[in-house]
Each structure stands twice: as C-alpha cells, then as structure tokens.
Amino acid sequence: MAYLELLTANSHKIMLNARDIHKKYGTVEVLKGVDISIQAGEIVSIVGPSGSGKSTLLHILGTLDRPDRGDINLQEIQVTGLMGKKLAEFRNRHIGFVFQFHHLLPEFSALENVCIPGWLAGTNKQTVRKNAEDLLTLLGLHHRLHHKPAALSGGEQQRVAVGRALINNPDIVFADEPTGNLDTANARELHQLFFQLRKQFSQTFLIVTHNEELAQLSDRTLTMKDGKIS
Secondary structure, rough: OOHHHHHOOOOOOEEEEEEEEEEEEEEEEEEEEEEEEEEOEEEEEEEEOOOHHHHHHHHHOOOOOOEEEEEEEEEEHHHHOOOOOHHHHHHHEEEEEEOOOOOOOOOOHHHHHHHHHHHHOOOOHHHHHHHHHHHHHHHOOOOHHHEEEEEEEHHHHHHHHHHHHHOOOEEEEEEEEOOOOOHHHHHHOOOOOHHHHHHHHHOOOEEEEEOHHHHHOEEEEEEEEEEEEE
16 A cells, blocks of 8 residues: 555654743743654653643644744744644644544544545545545454444544544644543553554654553653643
C-alpha cells in the first residue's frame, strides 16, 4: 500500500521544537515559559493535575490557539508566523488530532469521516478514498467502512478518529486524553495501536493523558505543574 509507505518518517531528527511558550487568559497565567522538543518517531506523554496547562499547551502546539509569547517550529517551519488560510492549510496537511470525544460527523460513514481532511486538502477524491480504506483496514475496521458513528462502539469510533488524524500523512499527531472516554479494554487497545503505528511507520505522537499505563509505555513522560514542565 503506497500510502502506508508514506507514513514512514526519518527518526532521530527534531520534529517539534517550542521555546518560551507563555499564555494568559485574563489575569490567569496558564503557561509560564514552556520549552519542549520532540524527535521524529517519538511517543511523548504529558501528565499533571487538572488545571496545570496540559491541554492549553497541546492546543497551542497544534496551532488551535496562539501563544502570547514564544516560538513553535514544526519540521523547521516557524508556525507561529503563519496566519489565516496559510495556517489552516498547514494544520490540515502537517498535523493530526485525536480528542477525548471523537467529534465524528454523525451523518457520514466511517470511511467518509476519515476522507474529509483529505478532501479538504484538495487531494484526488479516489486517492483519498483508497487511502482511507487502507487505513481503516489497518485499524481493524475493514468490515465497518460504511457504518455511521451511531452504529459503532466507542472504541471503534476512536479508531475512526485515529484514521482521520492520519489521512493526510501528518508530521505529528496530537492526542488530548484519547482514552478518557473509553473503558479499560478499549483504552489498552488504543495504546497498542499508537505503538503499532510508531513501530511500523515511525509516526510521532504527543499525548496529554491521565492514564498512567499509557504514560509509562511512552518513550518519555513530561510532568506539568503550575504552567511549567518540571
């Protein structure tokens, strides 16, 4: 499958580098000068108490929010300098997201949900469809391609969300509490899936999690406290 070969990345190089990230909401200083560097092919988890700034940091690194101060470079591109349409295009092509709640569109099938980012990127529709079929087969959902989200289990829905995150061959996948809405068995399957994707294709992941098992399996675990990585 040609698409799956595209997922293979060069390891041992810096994929993401962020320096001196600050963020304030009103008078509350949420991030107080965070530095973080992720190598290609790494799985890194961020842990810490609620309110420590984990999700805020993830959203800023993923360009869903902007820092008040600091620099973010992804694949040596300074993303903090991108705006508007250029930023949206960069995010679509280079970044994948998996959230606690899958956010699948209920009126579309599993296959169509995975295809949507590829169609938005302007890739040939038939190529996107073939790539989505390959991904869903890899994720163990070849028999569920045409089912809508309501007909899928929670674990299956989250696998579809993973497929959607991967469809544009992203440099990095940001996952915000990806197992927070799953039972223990489905959470463990999703953990194994992340590591399977890293082993086969050197996919890079940065994961915010309260799940101790997932954090312990990661290559590195970073702890946030009071807006800083300790």
